[in-house]
Amino acid sequence: MGKEFLGEFEELVLTMVAALQEDAYGAAITEEIESRLKRDVNLSAVHVTLYRLEDKGYVKSKLGGETKERGGRRKRIYTVTNSGMATLRAMKEARVDLWKLIPQLKFV
């Protein structure tokens, strides 16, 4: 893990981008985190994190379709880049390795 380090929230957002595929944009990611993790998330925090991830090259973005509920404004759809995917995977593996260090619970 000598490379870039990802913060907890960054990792969360990056995972969401990967999970949501074609539907990964600010508001959707926020809603998804809120409904799945039952945790209150600030919209602007998600945006800032997405921009930061883009700066680091973990995601890329393009402008997508507009909808009426958005007042005619387009979405910015994010997709994970290869390096983003690699980092995500590396982090997951590192975590699994760490999990293995915990002594197995044995039912007596």
Added chain:
Amino acid sequence: MEKPEYPGWILWVLQRACPPQLLEEIEGDLLQRFKRDSNKFGVKKARWRFVVYGLSFLRPGILLRNKFSFQIISLSMIINYISIAFRNFNRQRVYTLLNIIGLALGMTASTLIFQYVKYESSFDKFHSRANDIYRIQYNGWQNGQLNFESAVAVPAAPAALKNNFPEVEAFTRFLPIGGVISYDAPGEDPIVFREDRMQFADTSLFEVFDFRLLKGNERTCLKGVNKIIISENVASKYFGTGDPIGKQLTLHRGDASVFEVTGVFANVPENSHIKFDFLVSYETINAWTENESETSWNWYDFYSFVLLKPGTDVNSLQAKWDAYLAKTRAEEWNKQNRRQEFILRPLTDIHLYSNLLYETSPQDLRDGDAVYAVSVIAVFILLIAWINYINLATARSFKRANEVGVRKVVGAAKGQLIGQFLTESLLLNISAAIVALLMVRLLWTPFCDLTGWQIPLDYMLAGEFWLMVSLLFVMGALLSGFYPAVVLSSFKPVVVLKGKLIKSSAGNYLRKSLVVFQFAASVFLISGSLIVYDQLEYMKNKDLGIDINEMIVIEGPSITDSLYASKYKSFKTEVLRIPGVKGITASTSIPGEENYWTTGLQRINGGPEGANVVTTMGMDYDYVPQFNIAIKAGRNFSESFNDEKSILINEALSKELEFANPEQAIGQMVRHGRDTVQVVGVLANYHQMSLRAKVIPHAYRLRTASSYFSVKIETNDYKGVIARLEVPWQSFFPGNPLDYFFLDQFFNKQYDRDNRFSQVFTIFTVLAIIIASMGLVGLASFMAIQRTREIGIRKVLGSSVSNVILLLSKGFMQPVAVAILLAMPLCWWLMSQWLHSFPYHTDVNPMVFLISGVLVTLIAFVSVTSQTLKAAFTKPAETLKYE
């Protein structure tokens, strides 16, 4: 269209704050979220969340992206602006220099003046509750007429105010005294000084004011009899580095009183209207006067201050207080047919707007109007400097017309051109501001010395100072830069590139009217300063009715004994033997010193009802002849009569006592205080004080030994006389310092403030005219260059040099003439108003306008011809050879 449910202003804010490339998605996400929230929580809560979410986008993570991209776009443009500006400056060094010097002079002058105004208006504001502190002004009415308005009140008044009105939190009083203070250190020579910054003061002093006590206890240091607290300066003067607390100081005034030092206070700030080095406990004066200094309603020598509760309505308190006085004091008043008013005056107005009888240090007070008049001058100078820039820039515009045309053709937007020209004015103003700052720093001390303004140098360190300088600079850059920028950028490329001469008559008119303004201001300032000077000379040279020249005044001894009178007599005999001494006379006061001795005076038979409060002076037999005061009727005090029960009055008093003429007064009996005395002589009115004050009714009693000895000398060797005075002085009045001064100098000190005002006026007048003529030089030289070819052709066709000069100068002399005509009536009117504020004044001398008119014309003509001459003498062959 339906009004959106979400608060639209959030989007407005975001549009301005967010980077454009991110804006759309942010807005979209916000709106989408709003829809969802309003379904989930209802519209009201959704709106609230919309605001919170929206504002939380104003975070560095978003805003900084903004700035970064913004800089990339305009930084190169700004660099370009700057480099072009420098090229232009370099190409036209003379104009650039003229502009920078003019602007810098203007900024320097106005910065200094504004600092001065700030200082003068800072007086007494260092007290944390300055706005709740009021001084009691005492108005005395006699027979229905206002007799005097005094800064000192009676001691019972503030106490009554405090005891009857809950709005009053505290009161405190000062009673000035003076005398010789000595410290008799055991085993050393006593340390002796004459001190006059001394007051009796109430314990409540520290409740009302913020004077800082460094040693001792605020509540107790002025409690009890014979306690004294001293300033830091005094502490080191008498005690060096030793601890003054508990030491004893002796005050000599007739008899000696010993005070115990119970506290040391921080030196009274320079911007306090009341200044003191010693404060003696109030109980001391109560003990000396059998409590009269607590209860008297007649003895008015007390500076009285009250502290009101915050938010008190002073007017309604004043009304209640007036009613209270009318009720409780009526009986007393009616006995003497008089009335007393005690008016609450704001502490912070004293320094600039108070001019009452018996002010604590009248020479330090300022005339608020004069102070603000000086700031008007500052604004004038600034305007003149800015106008220079505008005029020079628009005049040069012809030269840059091509540049503008080409730029526009290549695609420059108007905004960019304005940016270019504003950058130039910004750069010029920055350079001027830097030069100005240097000059302000260098000139600060000499300037203060010259004008007598005491502006503390640490003002330069205050944030306010820098704010002001930057404000001046930004205002200058925008005000002077904006108009030329708009004019220059509005040239039409088609017209200018065809090479047509742009004749903008509007611009020409504007330039001319600005020149009119500059020179009108100059004429105004010149005439004004001449009139101020005139009035000063008038005051200094007017016959005072009294001869104060060649007079040395010795302050009478404070350490005396019962034999004082006879000792003075022997001293006098000794002094008269000194060669060069023509006479010596003793008096309780001298010309130029306000007379504090006031006593009720009333005719026994006839005359006005009730007693007049009359200023009185004690003097010996020789005062009238030595000061050369004319006697209108009767005689002077004389040793051949017993004049203990005699009185002299001046003409003004004779009139006030309703004598038909001075002769009638002679032999009449009057009650003067507790004495019944006979009027033996009427003196001509003379000026006890400067000509700023009217001659007031005055009475004179015989006192053979008193506080001032005036020695008339008839020699230039005054040093020798003083040296010879030492010997009898020390033998008759041992222990007293021999303090002396020259009476004419002392008297003319009253005009210090006026002299300084006149000097300031003159300095800034000169500055204004220098800046204005610099502008004219610039304009003229530019015009001369513009018309080089025309002049060449004219000369070829037979024009003479003088014709050409006339032709070139005419355009400049017209506005100057208009300026003179405009400024004169205005100045006449304003300065007449000013003159009428003096009881004795000259009239506006028409010569003043002639002088200033001719002077300004001359200056303008010299500035213009200095430039046109060169053009007129240039050989046509040289100018036309390129055609």
